[in-house]
Amino acid sequence: QAVVSQEPSLTVSPGGTVTLTCDSSTGAVTRGHYPYWFQQKPGQAPRTLIYDTSDKHSWTPARFSGFLLGGKAALTLSGAQPEDEAEYYCLLSYSGVGVFGGGTKLTVL
Amino acid sequence: EVQLVESGGGLVKPGGSLRLSCSASGFSFTNAWMKWVRQAPGKGLEWIGRVKSKPNGGTTDHAAPLNGRFTISRDDSQNMLYLQMNSLQTEDTAVYYCSYYRDTSGQHFDYWGQGTLVTVSS
Numbered sequence: 540q541a542v543v544s545q546e547p548s549l550t551v552s553p554g555g556t557v558t559l560t561c562d563s564s565t566g567a568v569t570r571g572h573y574p575y576w577f578q579q580k581p582g583q584a585p586r587t588l589i590y591d592t593s594d595k596h597s598w599t600p601a602r603f604s605g606f607l608l609g610g611k612a613a614l615t616l617s618g619a620q621p622e623d624e625a626e627y628y629c630l631l632s633y634s635g636v637g638v639f640g641g642g643t644k645l646t647v648l
Numbered sequence: 649e650v651q652l653v654e655s656g657g658g659l660v661k662p663g664g665s666l667r668l669s670c671s672a673s674g675f676s677f678t679n680a681w682m683k684w685v686r687q688a689p690g691k692g693l694e695w696i697g698r699v700k701s702k703p704n705g706g707t708t709d710h711a712a713p714l715n716g717r718f719t720i721s722r723d724d725s726q727n728m729l730y731l732q733m734n735s736l737q738t739e740d741t742a743v744y745y746c747s748y749y750r751d752t753s754g755q756h757f758d759y760w761g762q763g764t765l766v767t768v769s770s
Contacts, residue, residue, distance in 0.1 A: 540712040540713055577693070579693070584745055584760035584761070584762070584763060585685070585693060585745075586758060586760075587749070587756075587758040590749075590756050591756075596756070596758055626692075628692060630693075630695065635698075635709040636695075636709050636712065637683070637695035637698070637709075637711070638695060638711075639685075639692060639693045639694060639695050641692050642692040642693070
């Protein structure tokens with residue numbers, strides 16, 4: 540099975556910008572992997588922020604954006620807020636079989 | 649109101665079996681694509697598998713590392729999603745979530761159950 544890699548932890552200042560990435564052991568991440576990004580806070584179920592690389596749900600704050608960057612999926616947070624402190628997971632699809640990344644713990648400090 | 653309620657979790661001995669259920673309401677379950685995700689204590693998310701809606705073929709995909717021990721099924725007449733888990737191992741201890749994430753038309757959603765805890769221990 541493919542391995543999906545994310546930065547274990549990142550820190551961003553309030554109001555700052557940070558980019559999280561999602562890498563695949565099988566090669567470049569493409570739109571065909573239908574990248575998803577989830578946010579999870581302690582004690583809560585995950586919540587989808589981004590699906591299909593860059594599409595947002597109605598509740599996804601505008602400060603989050605998804606895209607492909609240098610062969611990886613990426614999630615940029617522009618204008619970080621204290622409530623954005625959470626664990627972020629990407630999910631890639633390999634011919635219908637999903638694989639999560641290990642997650643990035645984002646600290647807003 | 650969309651509701652997903654998992655049940656069937658609990659304590660099971662290594663080598664045992666368990667069937668989790670996910671009761672769905674508030675949306676067209678027949679047209680729903682559903683998935684199961686789990687999270688071991690203090691660990692990350694793990695994708696277990698998904699089932700497409702019957703209009704889209706009703707096929708299932710399962711995570712390879714599970715080695716065929718887990719099987720997803722659905723009963724559209726009862727609005728129920730199931731996860732049959734066999735040959736359980738201690739590393740299967742986790743909270744198991746069902747999720748409604750898209751429909752037949754390709755519209756995306758994001759609904760999750762509250763999770764059900766499965767503990768595999770002797």
